[in-house]
Amino acid sequence: MKIIIKLFFLLILNSSFSQTLEGRVLDSITQQPIEYANITLMTRNKGVYTNSRGAYNFEITKHLYDTLKISSIGYTSKYIVLNRYKNLEHIKLDIYLTEKITELDEVVISSRKVNYNKRYTLGEKRDGNAGVSSLIGYETCVLIDNPFNKEGKLKSIYIKLIKRKDAEFTASFNIKFYSYDSINKQPGNELYNKNLVVKPKNKKYTLNINVKDLDIFIPRQGMCIGIEFIDPNNESKKYDRIGPMFRFTYSTEENLTWSKYRGKSWKTGIVKFDYKNDNRTGNVMIGADVLMPKN
Secondary structure: OHHHHHHHHHHHHHHOOOOEEEEEEEEOOOOOEOOOOEEEEOOOOOEEEOOOOOEEEEEOOOOOOOEEEEEOOOEOOEEEEHHHHOOOOEEEOOEEEOEOOOOOOOOOOOOOOOOEEEEEEEOOOOOOOEEEOOOOOEEEEEEEOOOOOOOEEEEEEEEEEEOOOOOOEEOEEEEEEEEEEOOOOEEEEEOOOOOEEEOOOOOOEEEEEEOHHHOOEEOOOOEEEEEEEEOOOOOOOOOOOEEOEEEEOOEOOOOOEEEEEOOOOOEEOOEEEOOOOOOEEEOEOEEEEEEEEOO
16 A cells, blocks of 8 residues: 555656756857857747756757757758756756858959949839738748849838737747759748847738848849747747738749748748639738849
8 A cells, every 4th residue: 555655656756847947048259148048849839948048948858759950041050959957957058159150252353342222112013911920930942033143232111911800919920031942943041140039010011121221132043031020028828829821922923932930941832722723822921122223
């Protein structure tokens, strides 16, 4: 009888044993905190963000046979196998990320100053009024084609948004810029290695963002602009309805949109509209004002 009672209490203790991984994500050289870093499970879409101090708190109780991915724009990702912590309860772990070393294309140095003074609007010939929602942690990316086949300077970008009437939480946007990988037909390398976070309104409007002073250049092959729905303070709940919604086109054109969850792999073809069996594709309505050289 005593053995049975002991086993009973042992089971209770094991079932209430909560394991938490917490600490800070820091730059490996400067020791400065990395804000908005993504910490996510590799086999499940579950994760958290670091706050302004680089701090995080992640419960790993049911995920000890999984791996955590820690990623942030401008840094090389790090992976942590959770099985090593299976006998520990509260784990303090500071994580150090190393800045990415980007291989630059060969450039020819010239004393002639390039004047970017001719403005063009790219990516805004599409039309549509479909609203599609996203979730916290998901990044939606769209290709901005460059019909001029020469490098231009980004002046501003804008995002078409629609109000989500039943929204319980309004996300912030982390805006990212990539080259276009024409071989794999997806976003390529980062063109800007810092977070650009804005707080949108949950209503139908065009969100304009001036980026002229950031010195972001659109390559000859075009560029991809990504919008990640983020919750910087991890305040939203699991089943919250998130606003605002992206405005999408209805078209039969080639898919120009991709998505990924917290730094994982890109997935193609985010939305399909089966309207009257015409299998139309939905592309996010994101545009850019670009300055091109006069000559």
